[in-house]
Amino acid sequence: MPAIPISKQFNFPVSSANPIFFLGVDAGGSKTDALITDQAGTVLGSGRSGCGNHQLGAEAAARNIEAAVNQALHSAGLTKDAIAFAFFGLAGADRPADYSILRPLIAKLGFARWQIECDTMIALRAASRFPYGVVLICGTGINCAARSVSGTEIQIGGLGELYGDFGGGQSLANDGFRAVIRAWDGREAPTELTGIFLQTLNYPDVETMRDDFLDHNYQNVPLTVVPPLLRLAAEGDPAARAIACRQGKELALSAQTAIRRSNLQNEDFDVVLAGSVVVKGPDAYLRDIIAEEVTALAPLAKIVKLTAPPVIGAVLRAMDEAGTAVNPAVLESLKNVTL
Amino acid sequence: MPAIPISKQFNFPVSSANPIFFLGVDAGGSKTDALITDQAGTVLGSGRSGCGNHQLGAEAAARNIEAAVNQALHSAGLTKDAIAFAFFGLAGADRPADYSILRPLIAKLGFARWQIECDTMIALRAASRFPYGVVLICGTGINCAARSVSGTEIQIGGLGELYGDFGGGQSLANDGFRAVIRAWDGREAPTELTGIFLQTLNYPDVETMRDDFLDHNYQNVPLTVVPPLLRLAAEGDPAARAIACRQGKELALSAQTAIRRSNLQNEDFDVVLAGSVVVKGPDAYLRDIIAEEVTALAPLAKIVKLTAPPVIGAVLRAMDEAGTAVNPAVLESLKNVTL
Numbered sequence A, B: 001m002p003a004i005p006i007s008k009q010f011n012f013p014v015s016s017a018n019p020i021f022f023l024g025v026d027a028g029g030s031k032t033d034a035l036i037t038d039q040a041g042t043v044l045g046s047g048r049s050g051c052g053n054h055q056l057g058a059e060a061a062a063r064n065i066e067a068a069v070n071q072a073l074h075s076a077g078l079t080k081d082a083i084a085f086a087f088f089g090l091a092g093a094d095r096p097a098d099y100s101i102l103r104p105l106i107a108k109l110g111f112a113r114w115q116i117e118c119d120t121m122i123a124l125r126a127a128s129r130f131p132y133g134v135v136l137i138c139g140t141g142i143n144c145a146a147r148s149v150s151g152t153e154i155q156i157g158g159l160g161e162l163y164g165d166f167g168g169g170q171s172l173a174n175d176g177f178r179a180v181i182r183a184w185d186g187r188e189a190p191t192e193l194t195g196i197f198l199q200t201l202n203y204p205d206v207e208t209m210r211d212d213f214l215d216h217n218y219q220n221v222p223l224t225v226v227p228p229l230l231r232l233a234a235e236g237d238p239a240a241r242a243i244a245c246r247q248g249k250e251l252a253l254s255a256q257t258a259i260r261r262s263n264l265q266n267e268d269f270d271v272v273l274a275g276s277v278v279v280k281g282p283d284a285y286l287r288d289i290i291a292e293e294v295t296a297l298a299p300l301a302k303i304v305k306l307t308a309p310p311v312i313g314a315v316l317r318a319m320d321e322a323g324t325a326v327n328p329a330v331l332e333s334l335k336n337v338t339l
Helices: A059-078 A094-106 A119-127 A169-184 A193-201 A206-216 A223-235 A238-261 A284-297 A311-322 A328-335 B058-074 B094-109 B119-127 B171-184 B194-199 B206-216 B224-236 B238-261 B282-296 B311-322 B328-335
Strands: A020-028 A033-040 A041-047 A083-090 A112-116 A133-138 A142-147 A153-156 A270-274 A301-306 B019-027 B030-040 B043-049 B081-092 B112-120 B133-138 B142-145 B153-156 B270-274 B302-305
Touching: A020 A059, A020 A119, A033 A153, A041 A059, A041 A094, A059 A083, A059 A094, A059 A153, A083 A094, A083 A119, A083 A311, A083 B194, A094 A112, A094 B206, A112 A119, A112 A311, A119 A133, A119 A142, A119 A270, A119 A311, A133 A238, A133 B019, A142 A238, A142 B058, A153 A238, A169 A193, A169 A206, A193 A206, A193 A223, A206 B094, A206 B153, A223 A284, A238 A284, A270 A284, A284 A301, A301 B142, A311 A328, A311 B311, B019 B119, B019 B270, B030 B311, B043 B058, B043 B142, B058 B081, B058 B094, B081 B094, B081 B119, B081 B311, B094 B112, B112 B119, B112 B311, B119 B133, B119 B142, B119 B270, B119 B311, B133 B238, B153 B238, B171 B194, B171 B206, B171 B224, B171 B238, B194 B206, B224 B238, B224 B282, B238 B282, B270 B282, B282 B302, B311 B328
Parallel strands: A020 A083, A083 A112, A133 A270, A270 A301, B019 B081, B081 B112, B133 B270, B270 B302
Antiparallel strands: A020 A033, A033 A041, A133 A142, A142 A153, B019 B030, B030 B043, B133 B142, B142 B153
């Protein structure tokens, strides 16, 4: 028996006579966003800083989270005690060991009511019609999480390549580079990736590109090659397609695993796609693979793209935790937020 | 028209009236070996030190190469001017940029006559019946090189994962670890690798193993898991077999590329397997894949394993360069060297 969509649960106007304020934070590997709204979803202030993933440096993460929060409070003209609920979606909130670092780190900020969750869960909340569902992140790295109908949350992967992950933008960029080298030295057939990489990275030929990387000991290929790689995959270049296909099937496998373990096979639910590769890139080829493999297991599942900033999911979770109704007008207002 | 095997080219006794001394050096990523023999292949002295690959630190490599050489000279009771020819097989001697670092580094040692080549070429010389052929290295990483009948040498890969390589012991160990994690979280089917990894790495369960790696930020899995992984592959465990099969096919692809680019398809020649994974491990499964794919392209090719220390190839190359005959007795003597 499917639950009522969140957007249909409440259908009354929000009173602005007694404004209530919510803080949402989305702390990721490349940036941290903080957003303050009232109960109508009207934005009052926002802040942005750098990496907020404690796994990449706990001190820097604490500093960046605090900076984004203070900037949002300042621009809203509010103090911490005015915030009814503060919700933190944190990349790197994976295991109990992470929470034992993160809880004191967030407690120090001094909010009366607050909660932490993995950033996957705010992405789910930001775009899913239901409280349950699956979220697939494909940004610099990958991650997957699900919430079952009864509210149990699980995470599949998201801890890095050694722990079984494959993919994300950096992996796609490096795999494209590898394909260009292998085509050049004869291990693989020629590929149109060669022209695209030389043009995007500004080298006259493959040997010069390879030597420049070796001479400078570059470890990663710039992510600017990812959109043209995905475009070539859609156009049918075999090498580009092999890379994109492996990525799509890997994301689909994570989603299938999450669906099975959360018993969502027979539910009507959303699989939320988030992260720069699936949101900003030419993502049709990846999305088609994911849709095909996911619906083979869960025929009622819908693939939806999170186009709004994920931090709105943290604001929505703050409203949920405070017991504040989220009606369609609030959702609509938040989904149009640009940061 | 195949050439006469090296072992058949000379067939006269070596005179020991006027002993001539040769120095061979094999500088690799984990250790550097130096070996001094006379023209009969009798060992007079040897030395061993640490990493001799300048790409992993030029100063340490210079220090280690010099230490191994001096130890060999000391134990032989010889000075540098007694060495007729010194031959250096150096891991990391890949490109002109490497040679411009390595030539002055080796020149400083003060030998009258010396030469540098990539360590792949001494492995080829140590085990091939002919001066031409293919060598496949599968140690910590992988490499492949070939010499054509006319003497042209090429290298396929060997520069690392970003430059198109796949495999080697570290890669196999990490891929096995990934398979255990993926079986545990439900992304893949159960595998017997799980029991083998927990036993070999001494953990009670997968979660404890994963958490210990995360908590200590371990980047690499100990190489002790590689032999049992290859054994499980031979026994038919699907996850172990997928990893070993990919490794075997990748080595075969490198060999095929080298064969095509060196025009060896119709020759009688050896494909020399060297490196700890294919020499020390239970390597039958890998070797069968390589043999099948290589002989499909080059029906007369023979797969041979380099079981002697590769440094004997450097001694043989020193003899070649000095114009000293290498007869079967010399070869036999060197092939029985243990270090």
